[in-house]
Amino acid sequence: MKFIASLLGSASLVLAASRTSPPPGCLHVAKSGGAYSTVQSAINSLSTTSRTAQCVFIDQGTYTEQVYIPSRSAALTVYGYSADTTSYANNKATITYNLSAASAGNNDASATLRVHAANVKVYNVNVVNSYGKGSQALALSAQASSGYYGCQFYGFQDTVLANEGQQYYSQCLVTGATDFIFGQRARAWFEGCDIRVRNGGYYITANGRDSSSNPSYYLFNNCDVAAGAGESVSSGSYYLGRPWRKYARVVFQNTALSSVINSAGWSKWNGDNDVGNIYYAEYANTGSGASGSRVSWATTLRSAVSESTVLGSDYVSGAWYDASYPS
Template structure:
């Protein structure tokens, strides 16, 4: 009984302390966390996830030692909050990450988008820190690094690498803080999520034509909203990308809603900024595409007539709700 009480208290403390750790190194498991690594109790991330309690309402956590984990990870709905930490010497961003989870599933061999993802995140109240999520499939098929399917999910100092459909921001309120996002085609997409991307390094790959976002909002009552805030957009280091090859977004559905604000846009962004879905199927009659106070060569030009310049920035509370501080690690916000 005493050991169980100690574990409960340590898990609660670890979950509560996460924001306080946000500028330090994290090279060993916080108190109460399950540990994953070659010398740890759990050798795979999935085995640690499988060992989590599905009945407790007390916060749980997993710590992953540095290394490359070749697996797909599925996190089912839990009754508790969950934090997943990757080993790093600097939690402030992604540059010192040592943990990579990688695999190469795609819709060539999977039933749907979600089934291709390296991390399939199906639980509410999830925080993920300093982990690189990679899908190696490359050009030719939808192949996700992340499928984010529930409310109140936060990704901090992470890297997301793919080619087509890298991040599926699909359900609920989500935040991506100080992270790296890489892709070429519709690589931030989804249907119903309210997602805030803050301080993101968005890097596009060598391609003759590409789209950063493909928001699938399908009605005026659908709450979906993507805002890219105080971020940067440019070519991936080492990749040659033609001037104007990329668009900020195209509408997966015709109520698509996306804003880029106070973001540095390199010349990879086309002067029109935004693109129809496809020839003969524009889907632009109800879109809400906006920009505010962007900079760089990619912010210049005569924008598409279905987009607009905003007179003020969109607030985080407008996207995530007025209670966002209850679940967001605000130390990763600009």
């Protein structure tokens, strides 16, 4: 681990952590000079039965490939090259692919990064599906308990599939247009993330919780919602979510909502009036998008929701969770 000194103002000296070479014991993926030239080849070389922790370091560059992480016994950490690991802003390792669900056969099969193993942590990697309009086309398919730290996820429709297990997203950038954070059973916490919308869409979340016993819960805490860089997005054109299934559960709290958010806040699914079991709520949001007359079936909370409420009381012991990030 190296450190870069940066000045803030005239008096404060802050040390920002960088990761520009493989940590000890990590497999090295690089466009040239590494032991592996593709991310998938490094993943494939790892044992799925060993219980010894594993790690992969992705050097700077753009890797045009799909990456599939199958179920395994060991915890796996994937690091990307970055001059400042506490943010996504200096990420230099990008995995990109162009594939739609219509061509792939289903949502998961279209994803650029497919995480099917529990106890995976990913740091400072950019993940892109460049397909664009016309079909679901995932950047990330998260099918197990996993954590994402200082990552970027970029797509259009259905960018991030948060589908199974306990999931944690910290200081990430998620960009999309239609239902671009979605899934059916995951308990997912988004902490300090930048949520960026693109021209041509309407809905940020599409939670698919289908019964009162389904644990799925999406919570956005200390996030920032605004138009993406270079995107021309009309005021009031976006909703925080629409319910993919009839027990959808999503909360935005302590989050800055820009003018792109419609004053109604939330939308029905294609006009479906069966919203009696939907749980859409807000607490202490700010910005012009936080004001207005919300739909009658949404809730204004009197206090913030805790991480343990969403993720369960055991979340701090999960190998996918990094309590120290972004320090």
